[in-house]
Amino acid sequence: MRIPLEWLSDYVDLPMPARELAHRLTMLGLEAEAIEGSDWSGVRVGLVTKVEPHPYADRLRLATVEAGDGEHTVVCGAPNVAAGQKIAYAEIGARLVDGHSGEPMVLKAAKIRGVESVGMVCSERELGISDKHEGILVLPEDAPVGTPLSQYLATSVIETTPTPNRLDHFSVVGTAHEVAAISDQAVRSPGDSYPTDGEPAAELATVEIEDPDLCARYVATIVRGVKVGPSPDWMQRRLTAAGMRPINNVVDITNYVMLEFGQPLHAFDYDKLRGHQVIARRARAGESMITLDGVRRDLDSETVVIADAERPLVIAGIFGGEDAEVSDTTTNVLLEAANFNAVSTRKSVARYGLKTESAVRFERGVSPAMPPTAARRATALFVELCGGIAAPGMIDVYPGRQPMAPVDATDKRLMQVLGVALPRDQVSAVLTGLGFDVERIVDGFRVTPPPWRTDVKMADDVAEEVARIVGYDELPTRTLSGRLPRFEPNERDFREKVRRGLVAAGLQEVITYSMTNLDELKRVLPAGELEVRPPLKLLNPLSSLHELARTTLRASILRTLSGNLRQVQGPVAIFEIAAVYWPRTDDLPEERERAVGAIAGRSLDRWGREAEPVDFFSAKGALESLLAGLHIAAEWSPGKDHALLPGRVAAIKSGEHELGVLGQLDPKIAASFELDEDVFLFELDIETLRLAAPARVVAQPVVRFPTVTRDLALIVDRDIESERIRRILVQNRLVVSARVFDVYEGEGVPAGKKSIAFSVTFQAPDHTLTDEEVDRAQAGIVGRLERELGASLRA
């Protein structure tokens, strides 16, 4: 909310400069920023003397502006510019806000479609007053030409951002109460007394509330003989500075008092109220009305309307209609100050898409204690500014009356919450300063909040009131002491080990969006998977790219790989650990954590130049490093995966646990991600890894007797995997390790066979092996290899 300081100072003396005041308000819970009027350097009140068409552009016009220093021709695109208007004229060099970007700018001389524009006629947005940019700001007729705008509008303004719980912060008087509380003053209430004459209001109209749950209170006053016209200059200036457009004196007064007290008001043309009746009720089936924006709206039974004897006139608390609106010919006014239900207001706002200043206040819950105060104030202004005669009394229908319940705040509770026993006098003074009625009780305070405060309902709310006025930073600060919670085991820790294991293996972690789209999923999922496991869909996705909860991380990784491969020298090795979302019937999805990674590109030589391409075994090395770090004994065997090339896929298992797969990406899938190099993709299931990992590491003694290493070159059938040979080798009790160091096919090796060489290490736990022992062991092994695999020693 924009609060002109000049207005605020009607109710409270400003105890400090605007900037400091904004800071103090921010600290006590009302975020505020001082906007100094001097921002408008180079902007003066101008008079439009002439408007002509632009010679080369249909939608632009040339306005001649008298700005106190002669006439200037300005190119103007605003539809509402007209001769005779007083406007805000900005000269070259003026400091403004860019109407499109909202960024500060300095106005420069410019030719617009061939015509030099000497300065500019400003919109509210360009002046930083509001977001309105559809037309120029039109000033009151008596604005003196040539006067600097900052001087004319006298608007040092603080712009506040009230929180949803503080309706009182949506008003100038409510803000004044905060200022008073921090500066030890009392708020000066706006004048609300007025003379009355004639028939009492209660005899001129009837008010009826059909649905007290939706309309708790309806107050009406009646003023006869008003002259509708422009409101006085000071009121127009204040409304403009607050970001509202002046309309006429009657409407301006309702807006003015709404800004003053936070209580929305509505003025009806009394003579257009059929039967002089006002009924607050739900709309009936089939009813419709034309709202002030000229739109006919069909109403439903959830909508609260204000109707007369025959028809709905207003969407209650939100938007007026054309039928009983105040017009230039109105002479008698019925003023409404009512209280509408917050939830119902909010629903209607959503239903009709009308978020008005009034609705913003009602949906936050206006206090039902406020209508009489606001009605009196507005009526006094009608009498003062519109020349009207007020009917005696007010109609006050209040079926939804709720007693203002006092709140007990005990010393004990205040101490328990704030951590300090504040002096009772200090607590009492703070609350009184805020307008609370404070009564001392034996063990604390009995506090009755003022009518404009709807948010204080319990002792802790009182504690906050005290704390925020005293200042949060003035309260003590202590580190935690006391009991520590019992340890709860956490599956997260294991996943973090996996994450670090992959990093240690040389992979870069990436984090990608959890939401994806059908096109990406289709590229990586097997046929039929989308039907078997249809992904969760968002109701309101931000874009069609992110409308499905992903059921695989593969697409995200491949897209990330593709985006990087061309940018980076050397291999790209990336991974992500994240949940995939597997839908369940009538329940939250299963969030299954996966580690998916991809490796592609070329490894680097000694000089950091790209050397040979990475291959399956580059990726396997990384996973072996990970699994060794997790102490998982993994078995690798030929595997199958719809996205990976047959003959280039390994299934990774540990006992009965199927940990995942690694393989070369199907080139067709690769191409769909614009990848034309060999890509090696792996996917591991975090939970399965966790189950496969040993609970503890069992240390083996280090054998101190020497080892003997023999090289063993074998000729075997081509399709015998090295792992089968290795397993036989290590089954010998003297063999402690066996490692492949050469695989060869070609000259010297029969067709269909391969030569495979192992380096085999022998060791006994309890003595130094003799050559004879090793020979015997080796002969035994070779015999077994011959029998079981048809292997022969290479000559």
Next chain:
Amino acid sequence: MAILDDLKQIESQALGELASAADEGGIDDWRIRYLGRKQGRLTNILAQLPSLPIEERRDAGAGVNRVKNALESALEERQRQLLDEKIHAAARDAIDVTLPGRPLPRGRLHPVTQTLDDILDAFREMGFQVSEGPEVEWDHYNFEMLRIPRHHPARDMWDTLWVDYERDGEHPMLLRTHTSPNQIRIMEKTEPPIRVVVPGRCYRYEATDATHEWMMTQVEGLAVDEGISFAEFKGTLYEFARRVFGKDRKVRFRCDYFPFVEPGAEMSIDCFLCGGKGCRVCGDGWIEIMGAGMVHREILENMGYDAERYTGFAFGLGVERVCLLRNSVEDIRLFYQNDLRFLEQF
């Protein structure tokens, strides 16, 4: 005595050969040849001693020992010479130490993960445990139980991505907008004392720009026990700020509103870039870090806790924002664009 002649001859031959032994291998061969315990020539002679006539034995023994000592010290000297030569050779043939090392693959954690680790560590040191919850949540946990009812303007504080799932005419499933629902999930199954931090991905229906992303990582914290007041709340967050942003950090608390806390607060730290003087990043010298407050009494009561006995505090902060600030990252969207040229800087 023939033995003494032999010794002389062995000595001169050995010294000659030693001088020409050019490396460790040559020296080792030489040592085995002359001093070796099995077949060394001197050892062989020593072995002959018992067969000598008694009167020759002493002189021969002394001779063997003398030659043995001479050879051993010559060996030592030669070894020293060789090492000296190696040292000189290194100096003569200096390598260019400015040449690059052999490239090794180096993995890195994503900067958001690194930042998250620092944040969690800070709280772990104060006795908080880490817990997690689902990213796809029920309205019940994300809003209702946190005192953010349907049709309440407070809902506007969290623009929500809803899941296309309908039950009883409502859409009760959503992508969590904060990790705060885990407050409720934890209190449902635990009794005080509670000290827990909840990291995780959150989602907002929000247009992206340099400081806003629709996916973000949040850390929510909760402490509930007897004797936890606003003072402990402030102290804990102050310690957090010192651990993560530097030990000289100052903090500032202002009143703010979140439906699930009362009193509610927002914490700022003094700007570590300008030292609180005011700069392009902080504006007025202070940087807002997190929203927080004392857990709303009604929430404790709804959990079945004795709210007269137990109080607590809760807080929530955005990990990306911390990283943005600490590492001078200009655009929050860089985090999830995953350009390696960006990620490799961390």
